[in-house]
Amino acid sequence: MSTINSIQQNDGLKNPWAVDHPAMLKLLQTDADAGLSAEEVVKRLRSAGYNKIESGKRISLAMVLINQFISPFVLLLGIAAGLSFFFKEWLDGIAIIVVILINAIIGFLMELQAEQSMEALKKLTRVPARVMRDGKQIEIPSEELVPGDILFVESGDMVTADGRLIRLSQLQTDESALTGESLPVEKLVPPLNEQTALAERANMIYKGTFVSKGNGYAVVVSTGMSTEFGAIARMVQQAEQAATPLEKKIAIFSKKLIWITVALLVLIFTAGLLNGKPFVSMLETSIALAVAAIPEGLPIVSTLALAYGMLRMARHNVIVKKLSSVETLGGTNVICTDKTGTLTQNKIEAVYIHIHQASTEIKLDLPNQSIHFISNTSISNAPAYHHLGRVAALCNTAYFDLDGKGETESGDPLEIGLLKMAYCAGINRQDLQQLFPKIDEVPFSSETKIMGTLHKNNEGYYIAAKGAVEELIARCTSVLEGSEIVPLTEEKRNQWLDIAEKRAQSGLRMLAFAFRDEDVIPKDFLHQLTLTGLIGFIDPPRPEVRAAIAECKSAGIKVVMITGDHPATAKNIAVQLGLAKETDGVIHGGTMKHFNELTQGDKEKWINASVFARVSPKHKLDLVTLYQNEKMVVGMTGDGVNDAPALKKADIGIAMGERGTQVAQEAAAMVLKDDAFSSIVLAVKQGRAIFENIRKFVIFLLSCNLSELLIISTASVLNLHFQLFPLQILFINLVTDVLPALALGVTEAEPHIMQRKPYPSETPIIDKERWTAIFVYSIIISIACIGGVFTSHELLHNQEGWNTELCNNVLFYTLIFSQILHVLNMSFEKGIAFYKTEIFKNRYVWYAIILCIAITVLSFLISPVRKVLDVSIYGWNDWTIVTLFSFLSFFVIQLIKRLRWVI
Template sequence: MIEQTERVDVGLRRGAMPLAMAERERSAHHGLPVHEVVPLVGTDVTTGLTGEVAARRLAELGPNALPEQRGPGWVRRLLAQFHNPLIYVLLGAAALTSALGEVVDASVVLAVVLVNALVGYLQEARAEKALDALVAMVRTEATVVRDGVATRIASDELVPGDVVVLEEGDQVPADLRVVAVRELRVDESALTGESQPVAKDPLPVPHDAVLADRTSMAYSGTLVTSGGGRGVVVGTGGDTEIGRVHRLVGSTRTVQTPLTRKLARFSMLLTWVILGLAVLSAVVGVLRGEPVAGMVTAAVALAVGAIPEGLPAAVTVTLAIGVSRMARRNAIIRRLPAVETLGSTTVICTDKTGTLTANAMTVRWVVADGVRHEVTGVGYTPTGPIHPEVGSAARECLLAGTACNDADVVERDGAWIAVGDPTEAALVVAARKAGLSTADVPARVDELAFTSQRRFMATRHTGGVVYLKGAVERIAEFTGDTDHTTADELAARGLRVLALAKAHLPEDTELTEEALRGHARPLGLVAMHDPPRPEAQAAVRACRDAGIEVRMITGDHRATARAIAAHFDLPDDAVHARVSPEEKLRLVEGLQADGHVVAMTGDGVNDAPALRRADIGVAMGRGGTEVAKQAADMVLTDDDFTTIRAAVEEGRAVFDNLRKFIIWTLPTNMAEGLVILTAILLGTALPILPVQVLWINMTTAVALGLTLAFEPREPDVMHRPPLPPSLPLLTGALLHRILLVSAVLLAGSFAAFHLADGTVDQARTLAVNVFVTAQIAYLFNCRSLHNLRPRVGLRANPWLPAGIALTAALQLLFTYAPFMNTLFHTAPIGWKDWALAAAIATVAYAVVEAEKWWRRNHAHRT
């Protein structure tokens, strides 16, 4: 029978619940005594609602389900993918190319645009599943008392005023005001971040108590770990705490990634530069007396040449390769831009439970007969030696922990999990490490169950032996032991300390507190905690060495949080404890307002809003809720902070490779535009034609440029500070290099065009091959943007020589195949022309290496 701690006979018609109760009353149930809450919701704690009243309330208030919050329709979401300056540039390129009569090339550019839009749309659609996951969390069954009879109903049929019966293993189906308990303990970690199950009590708590301290409430979506009880429904659907989180997730807007912001600014700038040069060339040509139609064609050619058509494809491919590499390191990326965002991260806000810690209570020390035994191993896996080896005193202490216990550990799918209270499961694991099992425990014949008031548990076994387990000061009342020095020392280190004792009672003596008082002898102490992951400690140090600030944000107690933070050398101002979902969200927004790129980790429902708002949301794949996974940008399949460090490393490598591609491709585009502009200004024939420009851009971008996406990360990638979010995509130094290489290509192609012997078609063919051979040489420069030579060998990227071979084959086809000569207005050239192209390419390579050398020496001097 459930212990009925409060019973109220309601003297009003039970259907007359004030449905328009004030918001203050809605949120005040935890601070009101039961006899005030019951009439407020119009019910009876013994017989519950009548079926008629429940039906009327269900019709008026709606089902106990979270309301759907849908964003824009699929058409608007798809069209939104085109709202980007870079896409506008590409659409303009397609239109201009089509105007030149090159329908095939225009189709290729449009295909690139559509593929990018489709990928973005699909990734965004997946994020909408976060709300669906929240809805699914409340689709359970519940035992409810109606018309005085307990019955099972679907949880979405619950209404305020229903009396719900809770038993071990149940998921709480709605927000309940607890009215009766029988050792009721609830795991609220998914909602509050509290690492320990919370003992529930009908007594009211202060009105200003934070969510994790409202012991008089049981919240929807949490899990009963032990005991049982009754609660009156005071909130359903959107009026529950999980409903509040649902609204936060739905209303939280995501932010642009650093890469998308930088690409948008870069694309806008590039658009205006291209348009300005095109207009300038057309105006100058017309003023020189050239025909208007011819100048428009030339301006179109300049614009087509200056547009980097391969950039979106390169971005997508580079990010996709990063996704693949991260998957091999246990990080699943849900949104492509998140790959690069990791590389730009300046602050990691990490959850404590399950991310930095193992989320599994573990006995760390056993103190018996004056000897401290260190228990090794982490979590519920019952392996790990004990140092020094346990003697008879420690063995009896661990036997008491197993006997005075209702929990167990079992292996499922290769992983050990706790069945029952995590604290008791930790005692079972410690005993098994010492070679003990339940078979060593005498049969239990009676017990005094643990309650929040009693604060200890006692079990009676055959032969009259009684084992006690509980708070140190409570067990001392039965043993007379007043020396708590060791216990205080262990507790000061953030450990939870339990005392164990043993007594003998005659079989005809009732098991009571009074019977035990003064008749028990102490066996020892056990100290436990949710241990930090050893590998996470190294990962936090690595992140800090890389210039990334690490902050702990948790719903757990401040003392517990600080004890864990000490293992990671985190200062007090980097620890945020007892944090609500709204406060987590505000912390993330505050850091972003200060210019930080924020990565937020979490596994619970309470983390979902902050995960969605952060620049990069990181959810736990094993222990995380489905809500957190769907709200995040990245999911860790091993729930390990070390994987975040690995993902940051890969993210930085991805950003490096993107910059390498951009630095490699822009000089060609700029030089192509400048060649046409210079020819117009000088009044000479165009050294390259628009169709030849498209050939260069589309073939080399794929065959050469994309090979940079496969470049391995450079060894020093985690020894650099993160790039400031405000830093543009192209720094001043890199812009100078682009201008330098553009000038070399401009001079080289013009010289080749005018020095070539033969027809105009042959001269233009040579000019095109100068561009391509110089791009091959410059590709080697770009394998490292700062070092004189890359720190990884050519074998590390087999795609690069393959790409060069493919480009060479295409250029031979372009130069000598008759059908290509007809399509692209080319003509065969001789070996002297090839020698000239190779010489210009060698000069281009040497100039860039010299510029690198000068900058390195200049940097050392300054």
């Protein structure tokens, strides 16, 4: 058995945070100072493999293209094309094949980037690593790290493997991408309890996180797919991308259309045979009916309408990577959102001050260099407040400046927050540092949890200190009350601790501040301090989010916060944003069962909750699965590596563009370029508009094509003297199906679209009410067209007998103009005057009407086209009949819509 295999079988590696670091070094058979030998590295690399993320099974480009042809609707079009070729209707068949190919090419090009999440995971590993090998620190490709390597990291580095810390200096890491924790994690060396949650394993560093402060050495315990990062990558591979609601609805609709078409064809074919029609003649008629019934333009119009929606969203900083995802947001009724950087600004800001018998919430106004004291304005005159600002500026190693070019900052985020507070308090830090030059410093450490600085001034020496409340108060012997320094009794000490604890429970991170004046340089200047006050910090919410959440609620969308942060912090932000009430509970990840173990009561509790804290990537995946099992359409926002599996699993994954990791962006279907939650509301509105537009042009296409079907079947069954020819049907479909439908696809949203609840996920594209409207519309158009033929014959040509060619021409043009005008009937907003509807205001609809009329007129004026279509209306009288009956169908449909007999 190899060395690495024997190591990996040891139970100590399962919970390395619970093992003392000397024991961990012994377990991994490595040396803290010398590291591994070159020979041992080769052996371990051979056994453990390279430190890289393995790709899941990827879809080839060929399969992406083939998938564009796998749908019931494309199958229906293919059958129609095959039958056309069989009966030598070459133009019909070629036209249908062209439509299929164009639709497939557009879909293929738009979805090339849909499966690239694992490539993004790979790219994150292509960074160097500094390790101890044979007693020397060297730099190697991170892929060559093995368990037992001694890894060195410092501020600015990305951690390249999971490691157990063995020594450090003021080390802090930003683990928000992995755990969702907004604040940097202060690292330590001593072992922890085996049950310690991922976000609280302070003696570990993890692959894919970043060092924000200090430096340290760690022994590598896991590489590649064995890391926490790798576990998430495996979940991304295993998480199945659910078919979007639109894809499901189009599939269901296509199947219904197939059965309706087949039923009508069988009925008409049988009726013709019973009437003595020749078998071949009825078969050819059936082909014509199939061409008439199938809206060949539907796939391409749907694709282009969705593409236009993508362009619209891009103007609002929303990038959509998959066409069908554009509509999905419109049906979304649950948005699961991360807190850090999505609902909040991903910054640390001072929001609360407490001094002796006085406290206030504060709001910083950086541009105007002022602090707004929300609940107590008199605090600004207190001596303790001035000492608080002085300590905040002096006991600080960060940098902050604000000029005409914007903010410049570096260092610990919390210390930057303190400098912003000092800046707004009118403190000029440079002047203060000249008055109080620093001569000594005790840096913050995970052991003491205190930082102190010693300064020289004109009167002697000034000590400034800050740190964890309980630790700093333990070093204070006095407190500043008013302008007097009084002893800090045990009773007063407990009062201060109670205040800090209460505020910490509300979600604030509390720090204590103290000072001390001395005439001579003290030997130990972090004792006998004078407590001056407390400051509370929080990652503040984004200002526009509260209104966005309110709009989501009015639109019937439930917003759920899912974060790896502290429960109290999550609750505080949720209450501020109107996401939860003070009385609402927070579900802690530590109490969440495995999905398979959930009772019905547990499921109801999860569904009704609005805030989940300390959750793991697996919890997020389980929540998305639960919502989807309850027939909810789930939108999931996120920016970290830990969000990737849930982003991929959700109906619509929404990644952050500015702060989001590449993994999250590649796993998601949409990316918010500005990270603004409010952009989601705009996207929801656009998604709803897209779904309504799809409904509009589907109703338009089907009612137009069904009218053709009714006309052909009526003429065939009743053995009338006129009929439409297959080539004429194709011409009608090409003229009236595509341009008006495209115009409908880019219609603006209806005025009240965000004031209704989302449609249930099972809502079909065409429901019973809309099927009724389609049949009514098509019957009216059919009656008007056939009525125009009979009127022309009876009023103008009765003495001449039936002129089959003229009857065909009147029918042909009446049907075209009736269908062109029918596009104006596609507004379904009730109680709005016709000229105020979104359809009437859509300039593209008018462009389409004008262009369709122009094409129709040209088809008559151009002799070769007229001969191919076999049309030749004799005079203006027949054109008048065509025009009158075309408008008659329009006005009758408008009347029954106003009477609300149909939608």
